[in-house]
Amino acid sequence: MRLHRVAAIALRQFYLMRGSPARVLPLFAWVAIDIVLWGFITRYLNTVASPGFDFVPVLLGAVLLWDFFTRVMHGVTMAFLEDVWSRNFLNLFASPLAIHEYLGGLVLSGIATSSAGLLLMVALATMVFGLSFFAYGLALVPFLLVLFLFGIALGIFGSALVLRFGPASEWLVWPLPAILSPFAAVFYPVSTLPQWMRHVSRLLPPTHVFEGMRAIVAGGAYQAIPLLWGAALALAYILLASGFFAHVHRLAVRTGLLARYSAESVS
């Protein structure tokens, strides 16, 4: 892997962000709206629910972590879509750039944009609604790491879908986190789900994060094994998604799709 090529992809995203408030604003706007909305909902629920139970770390914490995961995924996908929208594939893929270097650059861009969103989320949730991250203890670090890894995997998978089915298929990508959310047990325990959904749920890394988060808030011990399983799953998904992207790229070179990508062909 040549780092200067990875840096080139990330630099392009940096230039795009730096010169465009319209690109920077969504990094903060949606997460801010989510935190404010759910912050007031949890505040209201605390007034009507039985005393002693605090909804803030359970609901608002879940919203914050889920938003972080979504930001990571969108960060990777947005970086890819910028190349789709500016019809830049021929320039990029006719250069010495390798697929893993390209994906490395997309991930680097995703790290930068999601970190910016995370900082704002944490600041808002802590200062306005009193969410204390000390409630999760040191487990917060692996929580974020697992969500971060799975966000990357889903971002790469979404990008591969767009590469395969053409620019018009980007609508397939945006709802991916929403499709997964009922299975990922973001706001309720896995035990709430019917049996068949639980099987799917256990294969999703975020499930292990949110189950762990609820266990800690309920006063239970930090469960390292499920979280390690979640991290292993997320790493496996990154490998699978990267393999899928490389396969789609090879297919696009073989069929000629890459050379005439802007024609939005699916053939």
Place this chain on the structure above:
Amino acid sequence: MTPKVLSVNRLRRVFGDTTAVDGISFEVGRNEIVGLLGPNGAGKTTTINMILGVLAPSSGSIRVEGLDIPASRALALDRTNFAAVYAPLPGNLTVSQNLRVFGLLYGVKDLPGRIGDLLDRFDLKGREDVKCGVLSSGEQTRLCLVKALLNLPRLLLLDEPTASLDPATARDIRARIREFVAHTHGGVLWTSHNMYEVADVCDRVLFLSRGKILLSGNPRTLPREHGKDTLEELFITVAREPLALERA
């Protein structure tokens, strides 16, 4: 023996029932400009796409300085570059931002110096901070050529590089490309529909029709060898009556 800059051997590409490129073989040597000519749909861009590694051949081989594409893709493309009207640089970055990004991709040494030198040569000095999307078509074409020369490529692929330039600028561009070929030991594969330009700049031409090379030779002597007065007449014959030439 030093390998040719480009060696294409029995290259073939089939799309369904259509054979776009039909077993062509040719070479581009050092300090040589080879014109790849032919009517629309003859297979020129398909050939260029295969050389650039963005389209897989159905069969045959492509070597850049002896390096096989796709086996040594990154090494081969490291010493290749291209400019084409259908591949403009992203319009949402400025001239200097795009060139820095592509300079990094190609690992160009002393990038600021190289960018400054090329912008000067291609008359784009003072346009560094302009978004590429608002450049005139002539400026965009010149910028694509700057990007194509950033890494001092051994093989330069130019797909109608002067299509949107006025005659004076086109002449300057041809002079720059000739200068590049003379000073860098590079080779150029050049497609164009401007036969005057081809005769002026190319050392050798290949006439492509329906995916096959029908004729090849010196663009200044080839028309006479086939009973035509000009390269343009020969081109029209190739485009309209390729079978007559195949039989000849």
